[in-house]
Amino acid sequence: MQPRPKRKRFHLPSQPVKLADVAALAGVSPATASRALNTPDKVGEAMLERVRTAAAALGYVPDAAARALASRRSRTIGAVVPTLDNPIFATGVQRLESRLNERGYALVVASSDYRIDKELRQATILLERGVEGLMLMGTAHHPSLYALLETRGVPHINTWVDEGDKEHPCIGFDNVETAVRLTNYLLDLGHRRFAMIAGIAEGNDRAAARVVGVREALARRGLRLEDSRLIEEPYGVAEGRDGLRAVMAGHPDERPTAVICGNDLLAFGAIFEAAAMGLDVPGYLSVVGFDDTELSSHIPPGLTTMHVPSGEMGTLAADYLVNRIEGKPARHRSRVEVRLVVRGSTAPPCKPD
Amino acid sequence: MQPRPKRKRFHLPSQPVKLADVAALAGVSPATASRALNTPDKVGEAMLERVRTAAAALGYVPDAAARALASRRSRTIGAVVPTLDNPIFATGVQRLESRLNERGYALVVASSDYRIDKELRQATILLERGVEGLMLMGTAHHPSLYALLETRGVPHINTWVDEGDKEHPCIGFDNVETAVRLTNYLLDLGHRRFAMIAGIAEGNDRAAARVVGVREALARRGLRLEDSRLIEEPYGVAEGRDGLRAVMAGHPDERPTAVICGNDLLAFGAIFEAAAMGLDVPGYLSVVGFDDTELSSHIPPGLTTMHVPSGEMGTLAADYLVNRIEGKPARHRSRVEVRLVVRGSTAPPCKPD
DNA sequence: TTGTATGCGTTATCAT
DNA sequence: ATGATAACGCATACAA
Secondary structure (H helix, E strand, O other), X not given: OOOOOOOOOOOOOOOOOOHHHHHHHHOOOHHHHHHHXXXXXXXXXXXXXXXXXHHHHHOOOOOHHHHHHHHOOOOEXXXXXXXXXXXXXXXXXXXXXXXXXXXOOEEEEEEOOOOHHHXXXXXXXXXXXXXXXXXXXXXXXXXXXXXXXXXXXXXXXXXXXXXXXXXXXXXXXXXXXXXXXXHHHHHHHOOXXXXXXXXXXXXXXXXXXXXXXXXXXXXXXXXXXXXXXXXXXXXXXXXXXXXXXXXXXXXXXXXXXXXXXXOHHHHHHHHHHHHHOOOOOOOOOEEEEEEOOOOOXXXXXXXXXXXXXXXXXXXXXHHHHHHHHOXXXXXXXXXXXXXXXXXOOOOXXXXXX | OOOOOOOOOOOOXXXXXXXXXXXXXXXXXXXXXXXXXXXXXXXXXXXXXXXXXXXXXXXXXXXXXXXXXXXXXXXXXXXXXXXXXXXXXXXXXXXXXXXXXXXXXXXXXXXXXXXXXXXXHHHHHHHHOOOOOEEEEOOOOOHHHHHHHHHHOOOEEEEOOOOOOOOOOEEEOOHHHHHHHHHHHHHHHOOOOEEEEEOOOOOXXXXXXXXXXXXXHHHHOOOXXXXXXXXXXXXXXXXXXXXXXXXOOOOHHHOXXXXXXXXXXXXXXXXXXXXXXXXXXXXXXXXXXXXXXXXXXOOOOOOEEXXXXXXXXXXXXXXXXXXXXXXXXXXXXXXXXXXXXXXXXXXXXXXXX
């Protein structure tokens, strides 16, 4: 005869100790145990102690899935970023996580690889996972994304941008205006011949906006960016080097005296390549970037760049989302300060027109 | 007779369309609908189509919490890293996420800030969140952590290490041995007077191991690291500069001819500071680092360093955990190749003893 | 304040 | 291959 009783279900006793066990040990109902653990102020002093010690004694760990199902709250928020491989994004996510952690939320991350279709897929996955809020980057999303957010009623926040897109909450700065300011600085220095090593605009509205800003600033002074002086490269140091060679091609007299880079990584590459080409920075050529990474102030001769407070944006995004979720007041939009940091990589042109 | 049942719940109709709705529209039972969506091969051709179109028509999105509760599977794994702010970690997490995504898992991240007590707290939170696997960094964990993992039966993997700790699965490399190799390279070059700008050993076994390795290699040649020539600094460029000034203090004749840095960020700082002090690298001083970041090959004169395949470790960690979770064979330990990359920052000492 | 009884949406067991 | 139905572990409306 079989020593095993015929079992009704075949579930593993994965988590032996459940709330009911705690309640039993404490001699109270599951409801009271639940309240004691979650809303201590709604329960008597004595009960509270009994439940707590019982829970501790059993090493009780609540089951998040069951809790989420019953309460319809996951206490989880999601973030879809292009990649964590860009340090400036990583910093933002780091601070996002820190703040969420402080406020009792967990963070699930996914990357879009700068592709809006993948961003949509990832966001969908996170939504299925039950995130209660979503941090996105930029404002160029798949048309279906907002609809998805809408139907699920999940708050979201666009970061790194603060553009005309008044429909949607965002935390960041105006990339166009920022590029204008940076370009104006160079113009005021006396530069007239420009080149730009931009990021890949496709799928990256921030990169595109920076090009627009540069063009706009130049146009106001009656200047323009020659086609041969604008090149798009993925963000990277090696790409910055390639970019510099490309935009410096041609007759020396027609070469740009200032190169604007889409981010600091590209700018580092440009500076290194200029050195390799024997072109003095800033004597022969001024170079500027965007972001202001840890290295920007240290790399000789120091990189003039726009300081972007990526960590602050992460913190603000966390607060915005949690406030929305918890029904607290939350500013629909908030702007962070991006400031020009002048360092050694810029100077007046050696031979102004 | 009451038109409505007397008890009515006040739940928000948060997710109007559920599996039952799909089943109803398709004219099948919920069970069949579930099977059609999850295990298509266990269902008839015709049913499958009906269910799928019904689901699409209603825009059905499964509820992860309910699914997790019923199946006892969250399809989520967790990672606790010191910080995302170190680009080398960010890369590892990026690749971890990529691979998990490919295999149908989501990633929830938390940071420990190099503190084992916080690591324990974060791991606990992730476990409560129902992660089915956990990626950790290093091997120096809180005593309770393994017990926690054990009771919950959650697979884990220690990354960035491959030490004697044979109890636990890990993916990485031997930090001591790696430091030995790096030091031997300098010794073979002829260096005899060394300094080290290490990371903070407290809470960071990798940083500590690298110091051990350097000492070990020196000891084998009858040399040692003077107390005044070893300094611990948080990983950072500015800290590297401070560190260099500190270890170069004293009479020039007694100065080290080689400085070993705990990671590339510190090495960058050391190189910059050496330049600022008018000390030629590698003519007067050789500098080496660990990690091999994107900038290491570009920064003049090129940084000699140990290349650490952080992305690969992320991928391997993902595969290991998913394989374990899904009952597939998984190597208990796997080692990645760390190789010495010689660049311009090292040369024989100008005046060997 | 505490207990009782559902219900959350899905998967899985069993019978058909 | 498909349907009926009992868990899954917890929170909460309601009664006491």
